[in-house]
Amino acid sequence: MTNIPETGRTPRVQIRLVVIQILVLSLLGTLGGRLWYLQIREGAAYQKEASGNHVQQVVDPAVRGDILDARGVPLADNETRLVVSASRTDLLKQKDDGEAVLTKLAGVLGMKPADVMRKVRLCDAETPQPCWNGSPYQPIPITDEATAKQALQIRERAEDFPGITAEPEAVRRYPGPGKSNTSQVLGYLSPVTDEEIQKAKDTDSPYLRSDMVGRSGLERQYDKALRGKAGVTRYEVDNLGRVIGKARSDAAESGSNLITSIDSRVQRVAEYELDKAMKVARQQYDKITGENYKADSGAVVVMEAKTGRVVAMASAPTYDPNVWVGGISAKDYKALTGKNSEYPLLNRAIQGQAAPGSTFKVVSTAAAVEAGYPFDGRYPCTSSYSVGSQVFKNFEGENFGPISLGRALEVSCDTVFYGLADKEWKRDGGINPEKGKPKDYFYKAAHQFGLGKETGVDLPNEVTGRVPDRQWKQDYWKANKDAWCKSGKKDGSYVEKIAYENCLEGNKMREGDSINYSIGQGDTLVTPIQEAAIYGAVANGGTLYQPTIGKAIVSADGRTVTEIKPKKNGRLPVSQATLKGMDEAFAGVITRGTAAWKFGGWPQDKIPLHAKTGTAEVYGKQTTSWLATYSKDYTVIMTIAQAGTGSGASGEAVRNIYSALYGVGGDGSVDKKRALLPEPQKSLPKVRPDGTIASPKVAGDPAKDVEASQQDNPSNDDGQTPATSPSPTTGNRDTRRRRRGRGSRRMPT
């Protein structure tokens, strides 16, 4: 052998062989590079695609958590219904695609076979409802109203019904303990939408197609906690969708239970009293409009003064929350949301806003003291206050002479506040103040009292109300001046004249604006929950709490209890001395002031109550009544639109709520046994080791019990005509404000 083989080949062949070799290696190199690109660089993306390819998920829905009241009584829970479902996968394995089984099933359920078939077919563009638009691997519910007998028939003859299951399933229910309703606070559920599924796809709590989502109220606010986490069984399927194995599955985690500060009994009383007060108001004749009061909507808030926890919150008109269960019908939906519905879905305690009327004087008083007017000073309470040609009158022209701010609160003397606000307006530079100079004590105080912004109550879509300060006037004028300037006429109708004036100087703080503002009329808007926060703060010594309804979130197994602590929103800009003065004045309202005629016989020495009445004017409508009250532990706010005066419309209702809380009889006697909640519920209900929460029974109707106990209330005498004359038992002047004759003052718009 030789080391150099005698190839005898020409260089041309040799070169070409080298070329072939290089070509071959570069081809293989290309393959290697492409392989690296697919597997290493893009590998993760392909892995995701592959898993989406072959895994199908079957959802095992989580049981939604309960919403409980402060004592553990369920306000929203789940009831078990027998749901008969069919598994498409199993049906398709049968020779006739399950037709025989479904026909037999229809017989058992008393349905038409064709209807059952239609329910299990899959939806697509050409298939009209009924059809199934969930996952084809999901058991398809055929009925959720199966009787126990039907379920047994199906279960005992399982071999006759392959692919059919009859299982108990949880369905949301609002039991309404003790005839309470709590509808707007609880909110409601409706099926998740495609958009929401898309949006929540990559978050840590994705939705499943079968999910129900909280749409309002607590159901929405605490949706994430209540919803829990649906379990997922993952099946590996082949290219034809046949199940070839089970992949990693997650068990369902039940939603947490929400313990609220609501007391279902007090809630019932509040709802009942609000409803009754509105019914009574509709019987009352309104002298100004010449017809009975309409009393078309109202709200009441009962709040713990020292924590901001809401004990009861009612809004009228109301509805039965159970209409949402199992899908709302088109008719019911229209009745709740249509143009003629009066919008019962609105929670007017947080979404209704109105001028506060005289209840606003607590802000004006604080502002005046801030501005340097001593609380105990002497201020003239004349029968009227004149600015140029305009005359601002006191109710029925009463004249108390020079009185302190406290007394002015007690008798609700408007002219005292007119004078102070006017003086401040002048001090701030009048109609054309220097820039940055105005101190605006009265407006600043409103903001410091938390007005013009949400209280932060744990309910969705709270509204802010409005403080008509200079900034707002400027913004509002900008937005509306074109319309005003177009419609305004100097010598036109009342509305046209207003528009004309607004067009000229609507961006300026006019003298009349400030005067009106000082007694809560005009453009100021507040919500009942804001009033509750303010009067709660007056009651507790000046701390503004963020109202809360949720008290604790308890995990389904009961092991984790997350308490929702009261939060402070700030402090009132009021010294303790002034607060004390206000406190005395508000007590005076009960004993000898504007609310006295409704609180005759109240055991004020044992359970001191404090109140401020308010009657707000609304252009073109009847007056809005306000009654803001507080005791040592609670604050109760009630407002009814188009119902006259605060004390007249709500006095009795609010008194009854206090009577229920403290167990006060009609004769003023205090019976602790009858008291529903003489002290706020501090402790949480007991959580049993298995995670369930102990709850007492609520028997009967707490509202009727209270009503029965109030039979001998002297203020409830039939012969009384509260809206027109002062109560003879107290001998007090009725100092409720009344609308003056037209033209005597500028009407708020």
Added chain:
Amino acid sequence: MTSANSFSVSGYGPERAGWTRLFARDSLARRLDWPILLSALALSGIGSLLVYSATRNRTEINQGDPYYFLLRHLMNTGIGLALMIGTLWLGHRALRNAVPILYGLSVFGILAVLTPLGSTVNGAHSWIVLGGGFSLQPSEFVKITIILGMAMLLAARVDAGDKKYPDHRTVLQSLGLAAVPILIVLLMPDLGSVMVMVVIILGVLLASGASNRWVFGLITAGTVGAIAVWQLHILDDYQIARFAAFANPDLDPAGVGYNTNQARIAIGSGGLTGAGLFHGSQTTGQFVPEQQTDFVFTVAGEELGFLGAGLIILLLGIVLWRACRIARDSTELYGTVVAAGIIAWFAFQAFENIGMTLGIMPVTGLPLPFVSYGGSSMFAVWVAIGLLQSIKVQRPMSA
């Protein structure tokens, strides 16, 4: 010097005992190209695992026996090994003399496919069903006869020392010899095989030292032919669709682009180390069609990952690399040309097969040498290995 049959190498030194003789310095065992043999065996072995993984759940084709395809693949490999030994025994030079017979047989074979004897699989009418679950794909063997026939014609006068390069006449003759079976295969139509054969011709011509004009002429003719085929609508719809899906893989992922899309998902999801043998979800779920044959590489990609799939490419590289060495070291042009033809065949077929699963080549029905399930292909590639070994061991004994 000695006979062409060189299984027992004698004529050198004293007679030795069998065992010692086998490992003697000049023994056949010593002279065999072991890297090629071992790589080919490894590829066949990996292939059997992949084929098993792809078919063990396919009850509709494995007749209820999960090992059906595994056993057959192993059996095919065994027959292939036997064919290799037979080829080695005969020697490539003896086969040169048998070219007319082989050529006649293979042309007859592919003609038979066109008669009612043949059957259609996946649009290509290229099979003869033998019964008993066996079928033959004669076009696989045509590749060998084309290589041997062309090499015989092109190298004859050069090896005889008459010419430095094959002259035009010889080249024309050899092209004519290749054209007949290619036209028949085109009628089947088995476009993939035609492409392989054209590439084989190119490789053979290159290695034979034929004039550059022929090489470039052939490339031009191939291009023009491809355009003509496209323009004249000779292709079937399914073939056009495959090319369209190649050009735009996202096109209709449920239809035409399905194969390529699923293949790429399978390979891409493998990552570095793969899902593990028998654990690939794409494979188990049968998302990739033809996975034991044309798309067998996707099983490797998904279950063995970059390391396993890369190993297959590496082993193919070793086979091709050693084949190049054999081509360059051959003492006669005939051996060089045969080896070059085999290189062109293996290289193109491997590149096309793996390339289509990776989405860089259009889909055609070509098996991956050694790895894909399929008897005819397995037999043909092992005969080719036998030829390469024969060229290697007979080198020192050149005339």
